[in-house]
Amino acid sequence: MKLIYFFSNVLQFQIYRALCTASGQYVPQDPSKPLHKCDIYRQPAAGNILKKLMERGTSQPWQQVLQEVIGEGRLDGSALREFFRPLEEWLRNENLRNNEYVGWIYDGDYCKHSIETANLQVFGGFYNVAVELQLTSWLVLTISCLISALVHHRQLR
Secondary structure, X not given: OOHHHHHHHHHHXXXXXXXXXXXXXXXXXXXXXXXXXXXXXXXXXXXXXXXXXXXXXXXXXXXXXXXXXXXXXXXXXXXXXXXXXXXXXXXXXXHHHOOOOOXXXXXXXXXXXXXXXXXXXXXXXXXXXXXXXXXXHHHHHHHHHHHHHHHHHHHHO
């Protein structure tokens, strides 16, 4: 994926949040007006911001245009995270409810800052794992591997 697509995705959510805030469809501390439920259709305030952004085109650096129009002059991924937060919470709860393993083995130190800032928990040596991997899980995996190896070996004969 090209860097420009990554950049545009992040910027898209940043602008979307500004449009939603301006139209009153999104209020950061109001749970009844979350970002993911914002509808800017036929919202004059959102349309005016979008018009200002489009009028500038490439006549000025994007950082300057963004700062003047929405008050943010830097690329910021927090709007993207905020938009998908309900989905992230739902997935985390579903994984816990279904005892699904998600993540990688925790080595005790690596990425400690990332774990703490992302509000991840470490269970049984794994990030975001619902429960510790039990002996039965390893046993099932081992048996599956042995069966696959036997089937593959017979096919080679």
